[in-house]
Amino acid sequence: MSKIKVNEEIQEVTLPLSLTELIRTNSATPEMVSVQLNGDFIPQEKFPSTGLQDGDEVDLLYFMGGGAR
């Protein structure tokens, strides 16, 4: 098992694992998150081809659009 930090919490995962797969196992879809991998933003079209490594730090940032109505 490899360890990846997702939003500051350690998750045990089996490699190889793409960003898209990690997003889905975290109950999200690629359309509803923005992703920082080790501090760098990854464009959405690169989620499927971005493979994760042991020790990676991932931030899943969720769209939040509410405010007025």
Add this chain to the structure above:
Amino acid sequence: MDFTPEQVERYSRHILLQDVGVEGQERIHSGKILVIGAGGLGAPVLLYLAAAGVGTIGVIDGDTVDLSNLQRQVIHFTPDVGKAKVLSAKEKISLINPDVKVITYHDLFTAQNAFDLIEDYDFIVDGTDSFPVKFLINDACVMKGKPFSHGGILRFDGQTMTHLPGTACYRCVFHSPPPPDAVPTCSQAGVLGAIAGMLGTIQAAETLKFLTGAGTLLTNKLLSFNAKNMSFRTVKLHKNQHCPVCGEHPVITELAEGEQAFCEIKNRKSQA
């Protein structure tokens, strides 16, 4: 400027604060703030900026007060149902603090009026509820070098970041609006009323920090919280070199409305 004895008393808790003092209160007094949206987020922002003595507050909102707003939009009262939100907000601001000059715009924030609206203000607060308008506020502010506070809420969650010219912008983090049905809005998925107060007061505090120069702003950071377990998290960000509006090769060079029309039509269809 010289404060009257009444003003010294009214603002005494600011004047006592080492990081604000008379000088900071004078800066608040000469500050001009535009609040976009007089709803869930705009309500606490407007109330606190009015109480703080911000000299000029602009407020833009095209809506009227609805009964379903009163669960969280604390600047509007039961007798205000049916009244323009900007008028209802202006009445409360004037009652809280007659020192404040209020400028109301009963209108939508659009690509056509964006530059004219933000031009006269020092700092802009995003209290809107649609992604297309949030992106429009970002693009207009980045292009004109205006600082602003982004805010978003949903269900039990909130997020906010502050942008100053040269720091990460909203598009650095969120490249473009999500597909219309990928992320629900509050009117579709609901929101705990107090969440609007929690996030709106953070935006008000950032505004007052900006005016007074106190402390460190939420620049190059995204603060998000979940009130179910009361967890707060601050994610460090940096300017994204691929950002479509502030990156090395910007592709957005003028304001566009297209995305909004698409989203609203889709929303109407899904609500029908």
